[in-house]
Amino acid sequence: MVADQDRQELTERFHIERLWVYYGNTPALRDITVGIPADAITALIGPSGCGKSTFIKVLNRMNDLVPGARITGTVRLDGEDVYGPGVDPVALRRRVGMVFQRPNPFPMSIYQNVAYGPRVHGQRDERKLRQIVERSLRQAALWDEVKDKLHRPAMDLSGGQQQRLCIARALAVEPEVLLMDEPASALDPVSTAKIEELCQSLKADYTIVIVTHNMQQAARISDRTIFFLAGEVIETGPTSSFFSTPKDRRTEDYITGRFG
Amino acid sequence: MILSRRACALCALGAAALGAAVAGVNVVRGALFALAPGVGGMLAASLAVVILSLAAVAPPALGVARERAWSEPGPVEAWLLLVSATPALIVGMTALVWFVERAGLGFSLVSGALGLALMNLPFAALGALQAVRQDERSAGTGALALGVPEARVFRDIVLPASAGALARVALRAAARAFGETAVLMFTAGVEPASASPRGLMGGSATLAVRLWYLTSQGQGTGAQARACALWLTVIGVALALAGRPREAPVTERGR
Ligand SMILES: Nc1ncnc2c1ncn2[C@@H]1O[C@H](COP(=O)(O)OP(=O)(O)OP(=O)(O)O)[C@@H](O)[C@H]1O
Ligand SMILES: [Mg+2]
Numbered sequence: 001m002v003a004d005q006d007r008q009e010l011t012e013r014f015h016i017e018r019l020w021v022y023y024g025n026t027p028a029l030r031d032i033t034v035g036i037p038a039d040a041i042t043a044l045i046g047p048s049g050c051g052k053s054t055f056i057k058v059l060n061r062m063n064d065l066v067p068g069a070r071i072t073g074t075v076r077l078d079g080e081d082v083y084g085p086g087v088d089p090v091a092l093r094r095r096v097g098m099v100f101q102r103p104n105p106f107p108m109s110i111y112q113n114v115a116y117g118p119r120v121h122g123q124r125d126e127r128k129l130r131q132i133v134e135r136s137l138r139q140a141a142l143w144d145e146v147k148d149k150l151h152r153p154a155m156d157l158s159g160g161q162q163q164r165l166c167i168a169r170a171l172a173v174e175p176e177v178l179l180m181d182e183p184a185s186a187l188d189p190v191s192t193a194k195i196e197e198l199c200q201s202l203k204a205d206y207t208i209v210i211v212t213h214n215m216q217q218a219a220r221i222s223d224r225t226i227f228f229l230a231g232e233v234i235e236t237g238p239t240s241s242f243f244s245t246p247k248d249r250r251t252e253d254y255i256t257g258r259f260g
Numbered sequence: 261m262i263l264s265r266r267a268c269a270l271c272a273l274g275a276a277a278l279g280a281a282v283a284g285v286n287v288v289r290g291a292l293f294a295l296a297p298g299v300g301g302m303l304a305a306s307l308a309v310v311i312l313s314l315a316a317v318a319p320p321a322l323g324v325a326r327e328r329a330w331s332e333p334g335p336v337e338a339w340l341l342l343v344s345a346t347p348a349l350i351v352g353m354t355a356l357v358w359f360v361e362r363a364g365l366g367f368s369l370v371s372g373a374l375g376l377a378l379m380n381l382p383f384a385a386l387g388a389l390q391a392v393r394q395d396e397r398s399a400g401t402g403a404l405a406l407g408v409p410e411a412r413v414f415r416d417i418v419l420p421a422s423a424g425a426l427a428r429v430a431l432r433a434a435a436r437a438f439g440e441t442a443v444l445m446f447t448a449g450v451e452p453a454s455a456s457p458r459g460l461m462g463g464s465a466t467l468a469v470r471l472w473y474l475t476s477q478g479q480g481t482g483a484q485a486r487a488c489a490l491w492l493t494v495i496g497v498a499l500a501l502a503g504r505p506r507e508a509p510v511t512e513r514g515r
Contacts (some may be wrong), residue, residue, distance in 0.1 A: 065331075065404065067332055090407050091407060092407070100401065100405075104398035104399050106402065106403065106417050107399060107417070116406070116408075116416070120412060120416075121407070170405070173407065
């Protein structure tokens, strides 16, 4: 199914096989088998309600917190079953970071927002913490804007700055994977462009999975695209060929906007 | 275990606070007798039962909020809503049996406070749950996604983020308790406090109960009734206004 020559070029970070997710008795994802390549950007597209957020939350087990959610099938991260008996979801979430649609800074200062994660994970050395905060804020392209007001409340930042702060916060715990669920949907074009640039600069070191409703955005920034429809994966492939020569009729309808 | 040590510390703190309240209540009562001639004892009784009942309600209400903070609203909320609609008269009679008689606390301010706590618990638990959930959609979830354990997230992020909303729930619960009569008639009694009180173990009419009693005796326009009504109105309205919900309705932006 998946273009095999492409699979050889990129090592897989996640491998998902025969995944079903149910809310109560209603399946939200049906028999998904798909891979997420390492050190690349994978875009998830599809109409509202098709299961993109459900899929992304399976990868870091945030779905565990949804009552009535149930999964079958396997999700492997670097070969290890994420839902295996010995896996601690709290430890997993540290490796698989997440950025949400709406910026959700902690009710603390900018500095504390970034330092919180490393501190909880055992980093007590304030000098090291300062280094981590600066590095993370630089990675998130926010340092220059906030370096003089690190101890001001994070809530005073603009929406776009808050979202980059949330990215910095996620990067501060040094995850291997960064999941982003429509990170730019509440932002203006300038902030959106900043976040896109940021993804590009991060992909050398991070596996990035980004949900987006914006087809141009998916085409611009991603290396692979996965198209969901009504809980199923309809098509997946390298982004360039995905958009230029979609194989499935439904994909073509969706990306050309002929879809309901 | 860390948790149980913390629980012990909390219990000790609670006991100390209770002790201080018992010791302080007579001092305060003396002051209130001077401040509100004629109804000082009732005013003191009102404040004592309200504050004590809040102290009793807070830990279980926060416990419910902590347990359910990350769950979708479900049967627990439905039950709390149902139970919080229990007529005060029934709560009062229950408290009479449980606290006044079985626990042997007699008609006392302690029984009254426990009765009010019983009345307010579902209301406060539901309020606390809604208060922490208003945050849960945002900052708390963000912390969980960093790989922070749930209990730590609740303490570090959710509680501070919802402190204002929680305080307003407490003020609303206080307003309800302050104006309550049915529960207190059965637990703290209808006798007005004398100038030589027996502390929290003694019974006393609160302002609201006294006003009800005077009215039922055809003395609703007398000087004491008017004083009761004035204090009730001023404090009740102040509590309700201070506790009015302020947070914007939760709306999910985007898709
Ligand atoms: N907590 C939940 N309980 C029950 N059903 C849910 C829950 N979350 C999602 N669903 C259902 O699962 C399906 C997939 O939802 P999901 O949020 O994954 O879609 P999505 O592709 O992210 O949509 P959007 O683009 O609108 O964000 C939908 O039909 C939705 O109604
Ligand atoms: Mg979604």
